[in-house]
Amino acid sequence: MLIVYKLLLDFWYITSIGGIFLGYSEPVFDIIKLIEAMVITSLAAYLFPRHWNTPSSFYYSILALAVIIPMVVLYTWIDCSRLYLYIVALAFVIIGIIRKLKRFRIPIAVNVYRIVLSTLTVCTLTALIWVIYATKANFIIDLTDTYKYRIEYRTSLEIGLWGYLITWVGKVFIPLFISIALLRKNKLTLIVLVAVAVSYFSLTTHKYLLVIGLFPLLLYALHKYSDPVIKSLYLLTSTLTFLYIVFLLFESYWIPALAVQRPILKPALLNFIYYDFFSTHGFVYYSNSVFSWLVEPPYDKSPPFLIGEYFKNDLETRSNTGFLGTGYAHFGLIGVIAFAVIIGLILRILDSVSHGMPVWFVIAITFGPFSSMLIAADLLSAIFTHGVLISLILIWAIRPNIMNYCNRYPVLRNYAF
Numbered sequence: 001m002l003i004v005y006k007l008l009l010d011f012w013y014i015t016s017i018g019g020i021f022l023g024y025s026e027p028v029f030d031i032i033k034l035i036e037a038m039v040i041t042s043l044a045a046y047l048f049p050r051h052w053n054t055p056s057s058f059y060y061s062i063l064a065l066a067v068i069i070p071m072v073v074l075y076t077w078i079d080c081s082r083l084y085l086y087i088v089a090l091a092f093v094i095i096g097i098i099r100k101l102k103r104f105r106i107p108i109a110v111n112v113y114r115i116v117l118s119t120l121t122v123c124t125l126t127a128l129i130w131v132i133y134a135t136k137a138n139f140i141i142d143l144t145d146t147y148k149y150r151i152e153y154r155t156s157l158e159i160g161l162w163g164y165l166i167t168w169v170g171k172v173f174i175p176l177f178i179s180i181a182l183l184r185k186n187k188l189t190l191i192v193l194v195a196v197a198v199s200y201f202s203l204t205t206h207k208y209l210l211v212i213g214l215f216p217l218l219l220y221a222l223h224k225y226s227d228p229v230i231k232s233l234y235l236l237t238s239t240l241t242f243l244y245i246v247f248l249l250f251e252s253y254w255i256p257a258l259a260v261q262r263p264i265l266k267p268a269l270l271n272f273i274y275y276d277f278f279s280t281h282g283f284v285y286y287s288n289s290v291f292s293w294l295v296e297p298p299y300d301k302s303p304p305f306l307i308g309e310y311f312k313n314d315l316e317t318r319s320n321t322g323f324l325g326t327g328y329a330h331f332g333l334i335g336v337i338a339f340a341v342i343i344g345l346i347l348r349i350l351d352s353v354s355h356g357m358p359v360w361f362v363i364a365i366t367f368g369p370f371s372s373m374l375i376a377a378d379l380l381s382a383i384f385t386h387g388v389l390i391s392l393i394l395i396w397a398i399r400p401n402i403m404n405y406c407n408r409y410p411v412l413r414n415y416a417f
Contacts, residue, residue: 001233002045002069008039008240009073009264012409016247018077023269023311027077035116037076040089044068047096052229055354055362056099056347061229065236068092069321070268076224084275087333088324092378093134098344104352106396113401116394117180120173128196130162131203139202164385170200170209171368172387176394179216179364185407207286208368217366223360267321267375270307274325277310278303289380303329303378327379339379346373346388354394356403366391 019026044064049057068088075085174197181190197213224226239259247255278284287297299306303326308317327339350370354362369391373382382388 001230002048002064003038003041004237005065005233005240006041006069006073008237009070009260010076012240012244012256012260013073013077013265016244016253017261017265020253021257021261023273024074024265028079030076036082036085037072040072040085041069043089044072044092047093048228051227052359052363054099054351055359055366056351058359058363059347059350059370060096060099061127062371063092066371066375067267067324068266070264071271074265074268074272076248080272081275081279083333084272084336087336088271091324091336094136094337094340095344098341099347099351101257101348102327103355105350106349106352108277108400109397111400113398116397118392120176123165124169124173124177124196125257127162127165128200131166131200135203137203139199153329166204167385168387168390170204170206171212171372172365172391172394174200174213175216175368176365178213178359182216182220182364183358183361189359204269212368212371215367216360219360219364219367223358270311270319270321271325273307273311273319274321274329277307278329278332283328283332283335286330286380320376320378322375322377323373323379323382342379343373346383349392350395353392354399356406357395357399358402360408361402362395367393 013024014027018024018230018340047060048064049061052058052061071085071088074080075082132375174193178190178193178197181187181193194214196275198210201207201210222232225231241298243255282298284298284303285295287295288299288302301309304318304320305315307319307321309315311317311319323339323343324336327335327337329335331338350362350366366388369382369387372386373379373388
């Protein structure tokens with residue numbers, strides 16, 4: 001199924017993306033690159049988890065589907081660095097090895113469940129009030145207006161601690177509340193929380209917050225199947241096939257743009273662009289962060305704005321990517337390997353701190369920050385700003401209560417994949 005997924009992306013690229021969208025050149029056939037691509041794809045298929053029995057197995061699958069295979073597809077058809085792709089493949093193997101190491105022994109937290117939920121409720125309400133005030137209660141319905149309003153409200157929504165809180169609420173707190181409502185089968189609370197998630201997206205104009213907020217519902221539905229991994233792959237490949245048929249019928253390039261180019265191939269392309277830029281312009285060495293006092297910044301902009309200008313010739317555009325691109329930006333090929341080791345350790349910590357909890361529940365809470373870490377954010381930024389650290393702390397804090405609840409209702413144990 002993973003090979004079928006790769007071939008479908010190849011077909012999309014050849015017929016409707018290459019030479020059409022910015023940054024994607026006309027496809028060029030090279031038998032050597034095709035063989036290399038199939039070898040790496042086969043390696044990814046061999047390492048691909050057969051079961052999502054731990055949170056790390058799910059995120060390792062996401063890394064393969066959203067980053068590794070799309071990078072292999074681009075390497076097949078356009079001029080990309082062979083060395084960089086091989087280092088990326090090595091990083092994928094390293095993460096796979098580290099995530100299977102023996103679990104860390106992490107002490108059980110005292111029961112602070114009610115304190116945690118009360119605190120998160122206050123934080124969520126505070127963030128909602130601030131967003132409503134900062135945006136003048138301007139709920140965006142037309143998705144084509146999102147970027148216009150995002151630029152208009154960016155300063156108000158990202159200023160100081162509000163930037164952290166607004167992101168944590170959307171990526172961690174709301175999904176946590178929705179997951180608890182699903183676990184306890186509280187339908188009224190669930191309806192209210194889904195409405196809050198939709199409103200939060202409409203106010204902030206960040207479409208990914210809507211996906212993250214509603215993702216627990218999909219996970220909850222998937223847990224009912226005995227083999228969610230293969231069901232998910234069937235769903236993914238069937239959707240790509242169906243959307244191509246729709247594309248043939250309507251001939252609208254919004255379909256490949258929104259279905260394939262933006263969510264699947266764009267992060268992979270940005271990884272290669274990060275490599276192209278920083279391999280010739282010099283590395284950043286985290287001089288754009290809190291470590292700026294140690295290293296003199298070689299650039300007057302952060303890497304996302306540098307790449308935005310380099311890629312789109314737009315001074316206001318941020319082109320973010322995950323740890324593979326930013327790892328190279330900071331420390332070169334060594335940075336890619338070092339970041340892979342850290343990612344592997346974080347995934348191992350996630351498995352350890354959530355041991356005994358329903359796996360779908362843990363994934364629902366951590367999906368926002370962890371998917372950002374793998375696909376769309378610098379490592380340090382993902383850990384602190386995007387909520388990786390806070391999600392780990394919250395899981396550790398609520399674990400005793402969730403485990404006790406599952407013990408009282410043994411059927412909930414089946415909710416784990």
